[in-house]
Amino acid sequence: MTAPMEALHVTGVNVTYPSLQHGGSVVALKDVNLQINSGDFVVALGASGCGKTTLLNLLAGFLSPTQGELLLGNKPIVGPGSDRGVVFQKHALLPWLNVMENTEFGLKLQGVPKNQRRATAAKNLELVGLQDFHQHMIYQLSGGMQQRVGIARALTCNPAMLLMDEPMAALDALTRETIQELLLDVWRHTNKMFFFITHSVEEALFLGSRLVVMSPRPGRITHTYELDFNKRFLESRDARAIKSSKDFIAMREIILSIIYGDERAAEQSEPIHV
Numbered sequence: 001m002t003a004p005m006e007a008l009h010v011t012g013v014n015v016t017y018p019s020l021q022h023g024g025s026v027v028a029l030k031d032v033n034l035q036i037n038s039g040d041f042v043v044a045l046g047a048s049g050c051g052k053t054t055l056l057n058l059l060a061g062f063l064s065p066t067q068g069e070l071l072l073g074n075k076p077i078v079g080p081g082s083d084r085g086v087v088f089q090k091h092a093l094l095p096w097l098n099v100m101e102n103t104e105f106g107l108k109l110q111g112v113p114k115n116q117r118r119a120t121a122a123k124n125l126e127l128v129g130l131q132d133f134h135q136h137m138i139y140q141l142s143g144g145m146q147q148r149v150g151i152a153r154a155l156t157c158n159p160a161m162l163l164m165d166e167p168m169a170a171l172d173a174l175t176r177e178t179i180q181e182l183l184l185d186v187w188r189h190t191n192k193m194f195f196f197i198t199h200s201v202e203e204a205l206f207l208g209s210r211l212v213v214m215s216p217r218p219g220r221i222t223h224t225y226e227l228d229f230n231k232r233f234l235e236s237r238d239a240r241a242i243k244s245s246k247d248f249i250a251m252r253e254i255i256l257s258i259i260y261g262d263e264r265a266a267e268q269s270e271p272i273h274v
């Protein structure tokens, strides 16, 4: 069974939260518009508080917009669903279950027969290089291996879209690079929509086929860039050569100057309240 080839449309989305500090409301997202097609790897980057997690929570269906619309295919997003898999930063696996049981968990909840769900989970564990670790308990795995289980688990219900909120943030630099490369292989293999949040400009440039830069107060998308460093990696397999290339470094400096500018501006301003 392949995931349906459908696009995600975010149109005119605003989110305001009640502000505990100031009594009024905080505008977390303002007039956000975004389209993601099958095979797009969209990375969101921006200064702290620019609304990245709020946007991911909307896509996951954990949160509803104050205004605007989110459509996956023809269906409005009104809550979490098996058409979207989420990979969290950490602590999302069930420690009392082994690797296979964690990976097949979503299919078990759906009532899929054991043989069938084990076959699907095994395929996804192979995709992330954990074919020899089915029986391991989560505490027996390194942080990088745990994130591989997280990715396999998020893929197991064959979602149209994979949502990732800083999934590499807790990993050491070397493991992080290995998982970045693995993620690009998974992306090429599955051709799903990927939405990925990071604080690392280098990671964003390396992974994304589209980079959306967000700016805080109020949170909005201010810049969009189409990128091909990921495709260049998939052709050459030489991540170091790509990350040290002139155009990669030039793009990194452009993005850093935007984000540093936003951070300085945010330090000097109060959140926008309504």
Ligand SMILES: Nc1ncnc2c1ncn2[C@@H]1O[C@H](COP(=O)(O)OP(=O)(O)OP(=O)(O)O)[C@@H](O)[C@H]1O
Pocket (backbone or CB within 6 Å): 017, 018, 019, 020, 026, 027, 028, 046, 047, 048, 049, 050, 051, 052, 053, 054, 055, 219, 271
């Ligand atoms: N539940 C909430 N209640 C009130 N305000 C919130 C809530 N969640 C987020 N905010 C505010 O909304 C804004 C956007 O927050 P969000 O977590 O989406 O940003 P972010 O870009 O993911 O930040 P970071 O990079 O620091 O994780 C911030 O000003 C934050 O303080």
